[in-house]
Amino acid sequence: xxxxxxxxxxxxxxxxxxxxxxxxxxxxxxxxxxxxxxxxxxxxxxxxxxxxxxxxxxxxxxxxxxxxxxxxxxxxxxxxxxxxxxxxxxxxxxxxxxxxxxxxxxxxxxxxxxxxxxxxxxxxxxxxxxxxxxxxxxxxxxxxxxxxxxxxxxxxxxxxxxxxxxxxxxxxxxxxxxxxxxxxxxxxxxxxxxxxxxxxxxxxxxxxxxxxxxxxxxxxxxxxxxxxxxxxxxxxxxxxxxxxxxxxxxxxxxxxxxxxxxxxxxxxxxxxxxxxxxxxxxxxxxxxxxxxxxxxxxxxxxxxxxxxxxxxxxxxxxxxxxxxxxxxxxxxxxxxxxxxxxxxxxxxxxxxxxxxxxxxxxxxxxxxxxxxxxxxxxxxxxxxxxxxxxxxxxxxxxxxxxxxx
Amino acid sequence: xxxxxxxxxxxxxxxxxxxxxxxxxxxxxxxxxxxxxxxxxxxxxxxxxxxxxxxxxxxxxxxxxxxxxxxxxxxxxxxxxxxxxxxxxxxxxxxxxxxxxxxxxxxxxxxxxxxxxxxxxxxxxxxxx
Numbered sequence: 301x302x303x304x305x306x307x308x309x310x311x312x313x314x315x316x317x318x319x320x321x322x323x324x325x326x327x328x329x330x331x332x333x334x335x336x337x338x339x340x341x342x343x344x345x346x347x348x349x350x351x352x353x354x355x356x357x358x359x360x361x362x363x364x365x366x367x368x369x370x371x372x373x374x375x376x377x378x379x380x381x382x383x384x385x386x387x388x389x390x391x392x393x394x395x396x397x398x399x400x401x402x403x404x405x406x407x408x409x410x411x412x413x414x415x416x417x418x419x420x421x422x423x424x425x426x427x428x429x430x431x432x433x434x435x436x437x438x439x440x441x442x443x444x445x446x447x448x449x450x451x452x453x454x455x456x457x458x459x460x461x462x463x464x465x466x467x468x469x470x471x472x473x474x475x476x477x478x479x480x481x482x483x484x485x486x487x488x489x490x491x492x493x494x495x496x497x498x499x500x501x502x503x504x505x506x507x508x509x510x511x512x513x514x515x516x517x518x519x520x521x522x523x524x525x526x527x528x529x530x531x532x533x534x535x536x537x538x539x540x541x542x543x544x545x546x547x548x549x550x551x552x553x554x555x556x557x558x559x560x561x562x563x564x565x566x567x568x569x570x571x572x573x574x575x576x577x578x579x580x581x582x583x584x585x586x587x588x589x590x591x592x593x594x595x596x597x598x599x600x601x602x603x604x605x606x607x608x609x610x611x612x613x614x615x616x617x618x619x620x621x622x623x624x625x626x627x628x629x630x631x632x633x634x635x636x637x638x639x640x641x642x643x644x645x646x647x648x649x650x651x652x653x654x655x656x657x658x659x660x661x662x663x664x665x666x667x668x669x670x671x672x673x674x675x676x677x678x679x680x681x682x683x684x685x686x687x688x689x690x691x692x693x694x695x696x697x698x699x700x701x702x703x704x705x
Numbered sequence: 706x707x708x709x710x711x712x713x714x715x716x717x718x719x720x721x722x723x724x725x726x727x728x729x730x731x732x733x734x735x736x737x738x739x740x741x742x743x744x745x746x747x748x749x750x751x752x753x754x755x756x757x758x759x760x761x762x763x764x765x766x767x768x769x770x771x772x773x774x775x776x777x778x779x780x781x782x783x784x785x786x787x788x789x790x791x792x793x794x795x796x797x798x799x800x801x802x803x804x805x806x807x808x809x810x811x812x813x814x815x816x817x818x819x820x821x822x823x824x825x826x827x828x829x830x831x832x833x834x
Contacts, residue, residue, distance in 0.1 A: 302707065302710065305710045306709050306710045306713070309709075309710045309713035309714045309717065310709070310713045312713065312714070312717045313713040313714075313716045313717045313720070315717075316716070316717040316720035316721055316724075317716075317720055319720075319724065320720045320723060320724055323724060323727065329731075331733075334782075335777065335781075335782030335783070336781060336782050340733070355795055355796065356796050356797055357796075358783060358796060360783075360784070361781060361782045361783045361784075361796065362781075404780075404781060412810075412811070617800070617808060617809030618809050618810050618811075622798070622809075623797075623798055623811070626797070626798035627798075
């Protein structure tokens with residue numbers, strides 16, 4: 301009898317000790333109460349070593365759960381992560397509205413430049429509508445090149461379903477050629493490594509060792525774009541992706557695959573120094589080809605023999621240019637600065653007329669959005685440039701200004 | 706044997722009490738106070754602008770009396786910084802004039818004015834709601 305008592309009490313003692321030991325091993329809860337939500341969350345119990353994701357999203361104000369989802373009061377990883385949105389990436393397009401959306405955040409109105417999600421989800425980079433239209437047209441599945449289908453259905457586009465296609469070529473297209481739209485998981489190799497959704501552009505890719513970088517930025521070097529761009533070519537003849545075969549060792553050769561020669565600014569600057577927000581993220585409309593949305597030309601910055609590039613002087617404290625410079629302060633723009641502007645009125649906020657050098661033929665300064673490096677340049681007007689007024693495509697400028705690879 | 710049984714039971718009871726005590730003593734997040742005693746009003750001379758980190762506010766003593774302005778940006782709730790010409794939000798760039806009025810967005814409202822009074826003991830009391 302006593303023996304039974306002893307065994308039972310000893311087991312109880314050991315069990316209690318085990319539980320007590322496990323409880324002591326558990327981390328002490330670290331709670332924060334974000335200003336926006338007013339609800340306590342204990343994510344920092346385990347994730348206190350994470351760096352601030354960006355100056356615009358401080359954890360004291362936003363917390364973690366607002367963007368990532370998850371169980372704010374849980375103290376075990378499995379439970380805390382059980383309701384995460386998008387896994388480690390809440391900006392995946394499948395969950396972006398819940399994570400990044402909201403009238404005050406990134407799905408507000410165009411009037412206050414808050415319609416990011418509406419623009420991105422209808423963009424060519426997300427819908428892939430241009431590629432789908434061109435390939436379906438090439439294989440007689442569509443009467444013209446008008447976009448009718450995208451990777452997902454949105455705004456008049458139907459969802460492209462390769463399994464519903466009768467053409468083997470289109471089925472192969474669906475299997476082999478859809479790895480570079482914003483919803484797609486990238487191909488498995490370091491050079492293609494990127495996130496999906498907003499983070500495809502705005503977050504550094506996971507490192508080689510698999511560790512993740514907790515960062516949102518508008519300062520994006522060309523290498524960010526080259527996770528998808530300049531990686532190779534899709535061939536309609538065998539409906540395969542053919543990776544580039546060169547092994548570049550410098551920026552000139554790495555920037556573009558060896559298909560053409562480019563001017564110095566095209567490989568010295570980064571993509572975002574020229575390509576605007578509308579070009580990259582869309583303007584909210586469905587387009588059938590990137591030629592319809594890409595409109596920046598050499599003359600956008602350099603003008604022509606007869607006209608200087610478009611500019612405007614910042615007079616409004618709420619000017620979009622000031623806001624963009626605030627997010628990535630490479631220029632220190634202020635009221636009274638004269639900056640370049642595109643044909644559609646988008647501010648090229650990182651390019652301004654050098655104060656004091658306005659004159660008849662001003663000098664401009666460009667600040668790299670990725671590095672802050674300063675470049676100066678003169679316009680075409682007043683130079684010995686041989687360009688013709690009706691030959692404003694880049695290929696004409698390349699005839700004289702391309703850098704031999 | 707009896708001693709071993711008693712010892713095991715006593716040990717288990719102690720461990721259980723320890724865990725119970727830890728559970729009971731857990732301090733959940735406390736609600737922020739609804740008012741702050743900022744000390745003697747005489748510590749805030751006329752013309753002074755004094756930040757109070759606990760309440761995230763700034764106390765301004767003008768000739769007409771005391772004013773308190775919340776340093777929580779009305780845009781999304783970040784804490785604004787005090788600058789040479791007013792206040793600036795480090796999150797999204799909203800700026801405010803020295804009196805808290807809005808200079809530029811994305812905020813659409815001025816900084817919140819808080820109620821502040823001198824009580825019978827001569828202390829400044831700041832009310833947060």
